[in-house]
Amino acid sequence: MTPTRIAVVITLPVLVFYALISGASTPTVRSLIMIFIYMLALFLGRKGQWLNSLSIAALIILLWNPKALFELSFQLSFIAVFSIGYVLEKRAEDSGQNAELQSLLVEGGTKGRSAGIKRMSEKVKTAMLITIAAVLGTAPIVALVFKQFPLISPVTNLIVTPLVCFVILPLGFVTGFGALLFNMSSMPLSSVTDAVTHLALKLIKWFSNIPYASYRVPDPSFAIIALYFLSLIFLMKSKFKWRFLPLVFVICFYLVSPYLSNNNLRVTFLDAGQGDAAVIELPDGKVMLVDGSKKEPDMGRIVIAPYLWSRGIRRVDYIVMSHPHPDHFGGLIYIMDNFDVGEIWFNGRRSYESLEFFQKIAKKNIPHRILARGDILKAKAYKIYALHPYDEFYADSPRARFSNQNSASLVLKIESNNASILFTGDIETEAEENLTRLGNWLKSDIIKVPHHGGRTSSSTGFIQTVSPQTAVISVGRNNPYKHPHPETLKRYEDEGVRVFRTDTNGAVTIISKANTYEVKTYGDSRLKKVSAWQDEVRNLRLLL
Structure with missing residues (x-):
């Protein structure tokens, strides 16, 4: 038996064992199958083709788990390897190095003696081509999922990847199994492993803090991806x-x-858990964010910021905090840290819980103003009215301080040429009774249902005064407060109001059109299982 065949026989069981203990994730299984096919070719004395190896690996994984096709790890792994393989094949053809293609793909580069500056420059060029190929190949999926494009990754991959693959992983493997096999109380070389790992993490953090290390990008359509x-x-x-x-x-x-979008009013009530968060894209291109849901979990990072980036939004002109409760301002702290903010609006009330929010405003030196009844912002195609509260207002609720703070919520009415929307915060019965005195000033086409549809809000008289056609409830799934309350839903139903809920409909988007408006839900933006030709047409429209 030749030395090559002996090496294959010894190496393969170790690789299989490593794949199993590492969790057998999709990228690991893909690498194992490709290496197995490559080594089998070596054992049989044949030269396999990288594309065949990749195709067989994909086929085996999909036969084993068809749903893997929709997993991010499967998509990124196979597209990256395909991109790298294609570029290396072209480079091998150009340089006459076809014999090295398989080893370049599987081992990440050939081991040999230094042959001078020219050979070294060729190695660096190949490494750059590998990382650029991987970045360009996976760019659409990265943009779609992570809303960013990594500008410096071709450089960072040249430094961090070898450090992790050729230093940290072997060190961890040797020290871990050394301690296991020889029954040691501590791992040998653990201090060295820790030091190198911390170095890698510091490098990653340093690179990520470089200005414009990554560029935030909007969601690409399927047509753009194609x-x-x-x-x-x-x-x-x-x-x-x-x-x-x-x-x-x-x-x-x-x-x-x-x-390039038109100048229509667009309001999106985000599915941000048990809290409020609405993004308003005004006709003049300015952006307003009304409330930011919770900080635990951080809905600013998880929901609001990704949505803004997906729309190509990097500046929020107006941030509105309806009242100082954590389920309304929590996510706004992340937004202030990661977006250019023009101005903060609030109702003039503060609470102990909102201390961090106001400290962040001071630290960022963001202009802020207190709105009260009678304040109006006029623009060419829209008006924003502050309807509540006013300085002398005090709810004096029998439900104590928390309800008093709810009823002092900032209430705004946004009126465009085609639609009007009333944002009510968490006002309760006491504030509603006060607001009904405004009469027609309160009348709106769409209402953001007060206090997540709680029983102590949305009185019949208030609903009749607003006289909405559409109501949107911002509420979390299976929330402990049982919002929205059945009695509240019944009151809207009795008045003939069409109700949408973020817990069941997902995000709800309202777009003003000529003399009317359109309501879309998250489900309307998803591909639908085809049962008739109309479904096929609908899906094609979404793709394009």
Whole structure:
């Protein structure tokens, strides 16, 4: 038996064992199958092809678990390897190094003696091509999921990846199994492993803090993704001198597309758990955020910021805190840290819980103003009215301080040429009775249901005075308060109001149209199982 075959026989069981103890994730299984096929080819004295190995690995994983096709790890892993393989194959063809392709793919590079500066520069060039190929190949999925494009990853991968793969992992493997096999009370070289690991983490943190290390991008449509990959194929296949132009055009169109939208009012009530969060895109292009739900978990980081980035929004002109309760301002702290904020509006009331919120305003030196009944912001295509509270208002609720703070919520009415929306915060019966005196000033097409649909809000008289056509309840699934209350839902139903809920409908978006408005839910933006040709047409429209 040749030394190569002996090496294959010894190595394969170790790799299988490592894959099992590491959790057998999709990328690990993909790597194991590809290496297995490559080593089998070596054992049989044949030269396998990387694309066959990749295809067989994908087929085996999908036969084992068909749902893996929709897993992020499967998509990123296989697209990255395919991109790297294709680029290395082209490079091997150009440089006449076809014999090294399999080892480059599986081992990440060939081990050999230094052959001077030219050979070293070729190695660096190949490493750069590998990381650029992986970044460009996975860019649409990264943009769709993480809302960003990593600008410096081609450089950071050259430094961090070898450190992790060739130093930290072998050290951990040797020290871990050394302690296990020889029954040691502590792992040998653990201090070295810790030091190198901390170095890698510090490098990652340092790179991530570099300005513009990553660029926030909007969600690409499926049409943009398709055009992107077609332009990449054209770039790689064509011999045309200006073959990069289609790719540049697609990227430029994608980046400017969020700013090509029409001048309609667009309001999105986000599915942000048991809290309020609404993004208002005003007709003049300005953006308002009314409340920010909770900080635990941080809905600013988990829900609000990703939505803003997906819409291509980097500046929030107005942040509105309806009242100082944690389920309304918690997520706003993350927004202030990660977005350019123009101004903060609030009702003038503070609480002990909101101390961090106001400290952040002071630290960021963000302009802020107190709104009260009678304040009006007028623009060309819309008006914003502050209807509540006023300085002398005090609820004096029998339900004590918490209810008093709820009833002091800032109430805003946004009125455009085609629709009017009333934002009510968490006002309860006492505030509603006071507001009904405003009569027609309160009348609105859409209402954000007060206090998540609680029983102590949305009195019949208040609903009749507002006279809405549509109501939206911001509420969390299976919340401990049992919101919305059945009695509240019944009152809206009795008045003929169409009710949407973020816990059942997901995010609810209202878009003003010519003399009317349109309501869309999260489900309307998802592909639907086809049962008729109309469903197929609907799905195609969503894709495009």
